[in-house]
Amino acid sequence: MERRGRVEAFRLLLLCCMLVGPVPAQLRHPLPVLWIMPFSSGSGKGNLTAAVAPAVRLALQDLQRQPPPLGNYEIQLQLLDSQCDPAASLKALFDAMWAGPKYLLVFGGVCPSVTALIARSLPALSLVQVSFAASSPSLSNRKWYGNLFSTVPSDRALNAATVKLLQRHKWSRVGLVTQEGPRLSEMKKDLIRQLLKANVQLVSTQSLSEDVCSSLRKLKESDVRIIIGQFDEELTSQVFCCAYRLNLFGARYQWIIADGGAAGWRLGWQESGCRANSLLTAADGSIRLQMRPLSTKNTAGVSGRTPQDYQDSYLTQLFQEGSKVSALHAFAYDAVWVAATALSQVMEAVKHREKYSAQRNVTVSEEEVYKMLLEAVKQTQFEGLTGPVMFRNGERMTSIELIQFQGSSGVLVGEFSTSTQQLRLKNQQLKFNGPGPARDQTLVVPQRQHVSFLLYAIVSSAAAVTIIITLTVLFLIFINRKQRLLRSCSGSQDELLLLGVLLSSSSVLISGLDGASLSNRTLELLCSVRLWTLSVGHTVGFAVLFAKTWRVYSLCSIKQKRRQQRAGCVVLWMFLLDVFVLTSWQILDPLRWVVQQHHTESDAAAQDAVVRPYSEHCSSVNMELWLTAACGYKGPVMGLGCFLAWSIRAVQADHISSERLTLSVFAVMVFSVSGVSGSLLTTHNPPLQFCLTSSLILCCNMFVLSSVFGPKFLLVQSEAAEGDEGEDEEQLSLLNQELKSQTAQLDVEIETITMQLCDTSESLTREKHDGDVRCVTSTHVAQVCPERKPASPDGINSPDHVWRRLSVQLPILHHSYLPAVGGISASSSSLFSSQEAFVHRDLLTTC
Numbered sequence: 001m002e003r004r005g006r007v008e009a010f011r012l013l014l015l016c017c018m019l020v021g022p023v024p025a026q027l028r029h030p031l032p033v034l035w036i037m038p039f040s041s042g043s044g045k046g047n048l049t050a051a052v053a054p055a056v057r058l059a060l061q062d063l064q065r066q067p068p069p070l071g072n073y074e075i076q077l078q079l080l081d082s083q084c085d086p087a088a089s090l091k092a093l094f095d096a097m098w099a100g101p102k103y104l105l106v107f108g109g110v111c112p113s114v115t116a117l118i119a120r121s122l123p124a125l126s127l128v129q130v131s132f133a134a135s136s137p138s139l140s141n142r143k144w145y146g147n148l149f150s151t152v153p154s155d156r157a158l159n160a161a162t163v164k165l166l167q168r169h170k171w172s173r174v175g176l177v178t179q180e181g182p183r184l185s186e187m188k189k190d191l192i193r194q195l196l197k198a199n200v201q202l203v204s205t206q207s208l209s210e211d212v213c214s215s216l217r218k219l220k221e222s223d224v225r226i227i228i229g230q231f232d233e234e235l236t237s238q239v240f241c242c243a244y245r246l247n248l249f250g251a252r253y254q255w256i257i258a259d260g261g262a263a264g265w266r267l268g269w270q271e272s273g274c275r276a277n278s279l280l281t282a283a284d285g286s287i288r289l290q291m292r293p294l295s296t297k298n299t300a301g302v303s304g305r306t307p308q309d310y311q312d313s314y315l316t317q318l319f320q321e322g323s324k325v326s327a328l329h330a331f332a333y334d335a336v337w338v339a340a341t342a343l344s345q346v347m348e349a350v351k352h353r354e355k356y357s358a359q360r361n362v363t364v365s366e367e368e369v370y371k372m373l374l375e376a377v378k379q380t381q382f383e384g385l386t387g388p389v390m391f392r393n394g395e396r397m398t399s400i401e402l403i404q405f406q407g408s409s410g411v412l413v414g415e416f417s418t419s420t421q422q423l424r425l426k427n428q429q430l431k432f433n434g435p436g437p438a439r440d441q442t443l444v445v446p447q448r449q450h451v452s453f454l455l456y457a458i459v460s461s462a463a464a465v466t467i468i469i470t471l472t473v474l475f476l477i478f479i480n481r482k483q484r485l486l487r488s489c490s491g492s493q494d495e496l497l498l499l500g501v502l503l504s505s506s507s508v509l510i511s512g513l514d515g516a517s518l519s520n521r522t523l524e525l526l527c528s529v530r531l532w533t534l535s536v537g538h539t540v541g542f543a544v545l546f547a548k549t550w551r552v553y554s555l556c557s558i559k560q561k562r563r564q565q566r567a568g569c570v571v572l573w574m575f576l577l578d579v580f581v582l583t584s585w586q587i588l589d590p591l592r593w594v595v596q597q598h599h600t601e602s603d604a605a606a607q608d609a610v611v612r613p614y615s616e617h618c619s620s621v622n623m624e625l626w627l628t629a630a631c632g633y634k635g636p637v638m639g640l641g642c643f644l645a646w647s648i649r650a651v652q653a654d655h656i657s658s659e660r661l662t663l664s665v666f667a668v669m670v671f672s673v674s675g676v677s678g679s680l681l682t683t684h685n686p687p688l689q690f691c692l693t694s695s696l697i698l699c700c701n702m703f704v705l706s707s708v709f710g711p712k713f714l715l716v717q718s719e720a721a722e723g724d725e726g727e728d729e730e731q732l733s734l735l736n737q738e739l740k741s742q743t744a745q746l747d748v749e750i751e752t753i754t755m756q757l758c759d760t761s762e763s764l765t766r767e768k769h770d771g772d773v774r775c776v777t778s779t780h781v782a783q784v785c786p787e788r789k790p791a792s793p794d795g796i797n798s799p800d801h802v803w804r805r806l807s808v809q810l811p812i813l814h815h816s817y818l819p820a821v822g823g824i825s826a827s828s829s830s831l832f833s834s835q836e837a838f839v840h841r842d843l844l845t846t847c
Contacts, residue, residue, distance in 0.1 A: 028064075028074040031343045032101045035077040036093065036118065037108040038084045048110060049079070051326030052132070054317035058310065059336035062303040069348045075340055077107065084111040093118060097125070102366075104346075104373055105130065105339055108332075112136045112183045115148070122147035126370040128342075128377055132328050132335040134158075134291075135395065136183055137190035142393050149377050151331045151338060151386065153291055153418055154395045155187040161289050161400045161416035162191065162228060162258045163198050164423040171254075173201045173440040175224030177216065177239070179231035180209040187230055191258075208235060213242040220246055226440050229257045241274035244282035251434025252608060255286035280408055285433050288403045288410070294330055295387040302337060302382040310385050334384035342376040392419065406431055443609035449598070450615070451690045456512040459694045463508040466698050466705075470505065473709050474498045493544045497708065500541030501701045507534035508694045514616055514686070520593045527591040527618035532582060534697075535630060538672065539578040541704065542634075545665050546574075546641040552648045552658055574637060581630050589620040598684050615686045631676060638672065641665050660707040667707075671700035 037049045056077070063070055080096060082089035089111075097103060106122070106129040109115040115131065116139060122129055123146065131150040139145045140156055166174065174195070178188045188205075195202050204222040206215035208231055216239070219227060227248070229239060236257070243249050274282075294307040305313075307330075314329055326332075349372060350364045381390045390397045395418070402414035402425070414425040432438065477494060510530040513523065585591075598613040620626065645665035648658045675696040682689040 029072055029347065030074050030076050031105075031340075031347070032076045032078060032103050033105050033107050033339060033343075034093070034096055034103050035079045035107045036082050036089060036114070037079065038082045038111055038114075048326065050321065050323045051318075052329050052332040054314055054321065054323075055326075055329035055333045056336055057317070058313055059303070059333045059340075062305065063336070063340050065304075069344050070340060073340070073344045073347060075336065075343070078103070082109075082111060082114045084114060086113050086117040089114045090117060090121070103127065104369065105343060107131075107335065107339055109133055110328075112138075112186065115139070116145075119145045119148040126366065128370070128373050130335050130339045130342075130377065132331040134183070136186040138186050140393075140395075146394065147374060149338070149380075149391050149394050149396075151335045151384075151389060151396050152328065153398055153400060155183070156190055157395065157400060157416075157418045158258050158289055159187065159191040159194050160418075160421060161402070161423065162256060163194050163200065164416060164421075165256065165287070165289075165402070165414075166195075166200055166226070167198060168423060168425065169437045171226045171437075171440040172199065173203055173224075174226040174228055175203050175219045175222065176205045176228050176230070177219065178205070178207060178229075179235060180207060181232075184230050184232075187258075191228070191230070208239070212238050213245065216242050216246055216248055220248055223442055225252060225438050225442075226254050226256070229255060230259060231257075232259060237274075237279055240279050240282040240286075244274055244278045249282040249284070249433075251432065252438055254432075254438040255283070257286060257288040259288075259290075283405045284407070285431065286405050287413070288405070289416075290401055290403060291327075291331075292387060292399055292401050293327065294385055295383075297383075297387075299383075301384050302341075303333075303385075305385070307385050330385045334386055334389055337382070337384060338377065338380050338389060341382065342373060342380060345376045346372045390419075404430065439608065444612045445609055447611050447613045448615070449613050449686050450514045451512045451687050455687055455691060459512060459691060459698075460509055462698050463505050463694065466505045466701050467502060469705060470498050470502045470701070473705065474502075493547060494709070496540055497544040497704070500537045500539070500544065501704060503533045503537030504541065504697055505537075505701050507537065508697055511694065512690050523593040523616075524591060524618075527593065528586055530618070531585075531591065535578060535582055536575075539574055539634070542638065542641065542665075542668050542672075543574050545661070545668060545704075546637065546644075548661055549641055549644045549648060549665055552661065553644045574634070577633055578630075581626075581633075585620070585626045585630070589622050589626060591618045591620050593617075594619045596683070613684075615684070617683065617686065634672075638669050642669050660711065664704050664707045667703045668700060671696050671703075675700075 037052075039049050060075060060077075063075065065071070078096060080089070080092045082092070093106075104127070106118065106127050109118070109129060109131040110133045115129075115133070116136065119129060119139060127147065129148050131148065132152060133150060134152045135148065135150045135154045137154065137156045137159070139148060140154065166172075176188065176191070178184055192202060192205075203224050204219055206218055208215055212235070231239065240249075243253075243255070249255075294311060295301070296307075298306055298308065300306050303310075310330070310333065315325075318325060346369060350369060353364055354362055378391060381388070383389070387398050397419040400416040400418065401412055402416065403410040404413045405411075411429055412426070413429045414423060416423045474495065477498075507530050510526050510533070513526060518526070593616060596615050596617060596619075598615065642665055645662040649662040675693050678692045678696065679689055682692055
């Protein structure tokens with residue numbers, strides 16, 4: 001009861017101060033206005049009404065001195081204590097309207113909850129409200145709150161200025177720290193919506209309701225560099241004290257305080273636990289968005305006062321009453337003038353209408369007066385203490401100042417126009433602690449980890465050599481199908497084995513390609529090609545080795561045919577199962593070319609920067625599941641193959657050592673397990689993964705080629721060499737027989753020639769000589785008569801000429817019969833130099 005009495009006494013005193021003034025020179029028409037205002041802030045921290053009452057009193061006094069039509073009317077304020085309680089304020093409003101007089105306008109309003117409730121009911125009550133408090137973003141719906149007007153820029157304008165500042169410096173990653181409260185909660189929700197619309201990432205949102213330092217510590221753990229603060233002035237020192245302790249200041253951080261106040265900086269006014277120098281250091285460089293408290297123009301406004309003159313008068317009255325300065329006093333002064341100009345304009349229009357109407361005794365209805373007043377407030381435009389006063393959609397069009405704290409004072413560095421939504425910065429006034437604006441996050445330098453061209457060229461060359469060797473072996477198999485070893489029952493299996501080696505080696509050429517050289521679409525296609533070539537090649541190759549091992553193992557068993565049929569079925573089912581898994585993988589979860597981020601590393605060369613390696617590889621959504629399916633069914637078959645290979649290690653069959661076949665199976669098993677394990681363990685390092693897996697694939701293929709086909713071709717080459725020697729001996733034998741037949745023909749011809757010579761010599765001797773002639777005949781080649789005398793030395797058939805021809809021709813014929821072709825030895829060639837060599841000793845006769 002005592003507190004209520006003090007409130008009533010203060011109310012009466014305030015009304016007396018407002019309404020009692022100098023006696024007017026003329027009678028003024030009263031205009032009753034309801035002033036809804038809480039006497040305190042709701043937390044007992046001072047009387048809000050008393051802080052703005054001197055400004056309202058000055059406005060009423062200035063209105064009394066105005067000439068008509070403003071001077072013809074008197075604003076009579078009826079104060080109602082809203083208590084920041086919507087229910088109590090609404091009851092007080094209805095009681096006042098019931099008691100009368102007829103109110104046309106509601107003035108004031110600080111509590112957002114009360115303002116929202118009353119503003120929603122204004123159209124039904126045919127009332128218009130002029131406020132001098134910042135309207136909440138939730139009141140921006142003009143369909144519901146079309147009768148509410150405020151001389152203070154809305155919180156939506158503050159958020160818009162904040163977003164414009166972020167966009168100007170290209171800050172796209174921020175953190176938000178807010179104070180709990182109805183107005184700031186609405187302001188926070190609107191800021192989040194505007195940040196989302198501007199594509200600005202809100203990393204973390206912290207509340208200051210509990211421990212301030214713990215909230216800021218969470219921002220630091222999230223690596224937030226741009227911090228937006230929405231809190232009252234009472235928490236400013238405490239926030240910057242915690243920022244100093246957590247080292248959240250300097251060149252790496254930027255603070256933006258968007259509280260909407262107009263009182264300026266008040267660091268150190270409250271005990272925060274930090275020294276003044278520490279607070280100044282932490283706040284240095286921070287930017288505060290605030291409403292312009294007074295116009296910067298030193299000219300008189302609509303009231304006839306300059307901003308400086310008004311401020312001096314206000315502070316004088318405030319000092320006399322012992323109240324604190326309110327940040328809203330100048331806006332309250334302009335709000336009184338908005339209400340007075342609108343009401344006076346409407347009253348003058350009503351008088352003129354009633355006086356000069358064509359019909360006498362015409363009375364303007366209350367509904368028409370209400371609509372005229374609403375339109376008059378919308379069209380309000382004059383120069384006030386806070387700058388030009390005008391409204392658009394119920395919001396005050398003015399400028400929002402950007403004040404940067406530099407050293408120990410604030411510097412105006414920019415303005416945001418709510419009418420044009422443009423931000424103008426004074427870059428020459430902006431000062432940052434670093435070389436420029438702070439980064440919105442740690443500078444991340446992406447570093448692509450890809451296979452270098454040199455490494456790819458070396459590995460691809462090795463793969464190309466393996467492919468050439470495989471093609472050569474396959475070509476030799478095709479051209480030597482008639483050979484006994486290559487014509488065996490394992491010929492088709494060898495071709496399949498070479499096909500598997502060829503496919504798996506070809507996959508190496510594809511695995512080294514990445515996004516640095518090809519497009520993503522091409523790489524996704526190559527992902528499927530590599531998967532098929534490697535998987536099918538491995539399956540076919542191991543299936544052939546498994547079939548060979550099974551066949552050798554079957555030779556030692558009784559049921560050979562049945563086991564061989566089982567081996568063929570196992571190979572077929574392995575291939576079909578592999579094709580089924582790969583086809584299902586490609587249809588249900590196709591491979592995509594994805595980017596994988598790796599562990600970041602600090603970059604010592606660049607300040608506040610880290611290097612983030614990344615790589616690109618083929619992957620799908622359920623990659624692990626498909627890899628398990630592709631490799632799972634091969635494990636038991638490979639284990640069975642190793643068991644069979646170990647069982648036949650001492651058996652010799654199929655022209656290949658079972659020991660080498662055993663080594664081949666175990667080698668494929670070891671290389672396969674090593675390749676899969678190495679590929680999974682080196683995914684963070686693509687060059688190492690490519691080099692390791694490619695080396696294992698190529699080494700496995702070369703080992704299989706050398707162990708399976710190497711001994712075969714060595715054996716084929718040795719048998720081919722032996723075959724060539726047998727063919728040479730056969731050709732020599734045929735040549736000797738041919739030479740012997742030719743020799744027999746020559747013997748016949750020589751004998752015929754010799755007989756003709758003897759007949760010729762005998763006839764010549766009988767004609768020219770009577771002496772004895774001695775003739776020697778030889779059954780083989782010649783017959784000689786040494787005791788003749790030639791009748792004509794120059795005759796072509798003379799004995800001298802015949803003797804000379806025989807001495808030349810016969811040695812040539814007989815010299816060709818060498819031992820190599822069945823003839824006489826070369827050591828007997830000296831016999832051809834004497835004449836007796838051409839006389840057969842067994843058949844020598846004397847004529």
